[in-house]
Amino acid sequence: MSQNLHLTITGSSEKETTTIDSLNYIKTHPNFLSVKKEIDSLQNQLYKLGYIENKYEDILKLNDSTFSTIFNLKTQYKSIYLNYKDTTIDSEILKSLSKTITPEYFKIEFSNIEQTLNYINTKQVEKGFPFAQLQLSNIRITDKHSLRGRLLSTSENQKREINNIIIKGYDKFPQSYLKYYLKIKAGQTFNLNETKEKTARLNNLRFASESKSPEVLFSKDSTTLYLYLEKTKSNAFDGFLGFGTNEDTNQLQFDGYLNLNLTNNLNYGETLRLLYKSDENEQKTFEVNTSLPYLFKTPIGLDVLLRIFKKDSSFTTVNQSAKLHYQINPKHKIYTGVTFTESNNLLSENTSISLTDYKTNYHNIAYEFMSYQTEDPLFPINTKFYLETNFGRREHNNTKTHQSLFNIEAFKILNINFKNSLFFKLTSSILNSDTYLDNELMRFGGINSIRGFEENSIYANLFNVINTEYRYKVSNAIYIHSITDFAYYQNQITNTKEKLYGFGFGFGFLTKAGLLKLNYANGKNENTVFKISNSKIHISLVATF
Structure with a gap:
């Protein structure tokens, strides 16, 4: 059985011994080689602290298991003046490192040399010098506690820029996304770390992803960047079937919707959404909207929407909107545009003065924030915040009324650990007007609103809905949740x-067809009791193709 060796290191004075002990060197070792390595390691630590003249005496063997040595630390040099005149280092870089800077030299704490050189080297790389290397030379003593040295840069003098960008795998990747979304273009200062951060944004796109990390080919006078991309399935079909008992007839009723999203089928990054919804209140909705990003190779995109709503034989409402959007970065987007609404009363005999023909014109401004967790196939979006403001006027019966409309949709997933998470969602809308009409009120309720109620069965000029869920992942493909x-x-x-x-x-689980979800919910107002007959079961399937 081998015997551990004990190492004792002291200084040439009590003060030096205290300094050595503060470095917490390892005192127990399996063999003499480990003892020698620990003494050399301690000496290097002392060098970095400014004891550049430190020496240690011979290693003495006190007995079979104990070794000792004595260090003479000598003078501690606390600062160093570095001459950088003959380098390409910008003095602006040094302002966060030193309070003493001249066009020729700068002063730093000696103990910060390694950190300082790493920082300067990183900044040189960011400025387009990928082969930058720094070293110190001609170090000499200037006074009792200071040194002076020369900082040398071995980088090439020519700054590197991206001259060519070659995409492998997905040759038809939209070039506008390369320029405005990833913000990578020819003529840009080359920085590999920054490029990797930018291409990681592809994970936030539905229609493309990285197949491997970017690579760079350096030649004598050019730099070529290779991006390895692949096109991913991005079209989605979403539908649900709901059923419950009609309170008046006690018969089973069905409702549901079909939602088709087509994305990037033209390799332009465009989206097209078609929605048809029919619910148990004899309400029908047809909606088509499209988003065209980066029009005419500019950072501006266009969103157009048409929505037709029919309430049994009472009225129809047609909404048309056009918005311009600007993608600030992958997480932030702003909108501005106009919305036109026209509603027509279908009743031949109308006994309600609040159900009538009207038209509205709105100017709107909106902001959207999205944050993703793409490693989670069940819940790929972690955070969303959408705020929209609308200002305009309504015309009916030769009367003009100024109105404003505010919409908020926000949700957040709080991940407790891999299996457990909490989901919070807020949906809020406020219509401000001097008078209100039945056919202009907002409608909510159902699977995408407050669950346990019929789809779009509640009419309001103001509503706030808070949805909460505790989610538990049984596996990567199955989860259950509360409502x-x-x-x-x-x-x-x-x-x-x-x-x-x-x-x-x-609960929900991923199938070969897509994400299948089932919700069972019971709804009530504050003055009624729960009834099993009021429960709603909602089944939906989101298929990607």
Whole structure:
């Protein structure tokens, strides 16, 4: 059985011994080679602290298991003046490192030499000198606690720029996304680390991803960047089937919708969405909207929407909007545009003065924030915040009324650990007007709103919905969750102010066809009790192709 060796190191004075002990050197070792390495390591630490003249005496063997040595630390040099006149280093880089800077030299703490050189080298690389290397030479003593030396740069004098960009794998990747979304273009100062950070943004796109990290080919007078991309499945089909008991007839009723999203089929990054919804209240919705990014190779995109809503035989409402958007970066986007609405009363005999033909014109401004967790196939979006403001006027019966409309949609996933997470969502809309019409009120309720209620069954000029879920992942493809929803709404026409509650549970799992979800929820208002007959079951399937 081998015997451990004990090492004792002291200084030439009590003060030096205290300094050595503060470095917490290892005192127990398996063999003499380990003892020798530890003494050399300690000496290097002392060099970095400014004891550049330190020496140690012979290693003495006190007995079979104990070795000792004595260090003479000598003078500690606390600062060094570095001459950088003959390098390409910009003095602006040095301002965060030193308070003493001249066109020829700068002063730093001696103990910060390694950190300082690494920082300067990183900045040189960022400025387009990928082969930059720094070294110190001609170090000499200037006074009792200071040194002076020369900083040499071995980088090439010519700054490197990206001359060519070659895409491998997905040759038809939209060039506008390369320039405006990834912000990579020819003529740009080359920085490999920055390039890798930019290409990582591809994970936030639905239609493309990296197949491997970017590579660079350096020639004598050019730099070629190779990006390895692949086109991914980005079209989605979404639908759900809901059923419950009609309170008036006690018969089973069905409702549902079909939602088709087509993305990047023209290799332009464009999206097209088609929606058809029919629910149990004899309400039908048809919607088509498209987003065209980077029009005419500019950073500006266009969003166009058409929505037609019909309420049984009471009225129809047609919404048309056109917005310009600007993608600030992969997470932030701003919008501005106009929205036109026209609603027509279909009743031949109308006994309600609040159901009538009208038109509205709005100017709108919106902001959107999106944050992703692309490593999670079940919940790829971690955070969303969308705020929209609308200002305009309504015309009906030769009367003009100024109005404003505010919409907020926000959600956040708080990941407790790999299996457990909490989901919070807020949806809020406020219509401000001197008077209100039945056919202009906002509609909510159902699987995408407060669960446990019929789809779009609640009319309001103001509503706030909070959805919460506790989610538990059984595996990477299966999860279960609770449902706890709260809502508050106002309807000025019926003089209603009411709180609503929805409780239930659900599950989802990834299949070969897509993500299948089932929710069971029961809803009530604050003045009623829960009834099993009021429960709603919602089934939806999101298929990607």
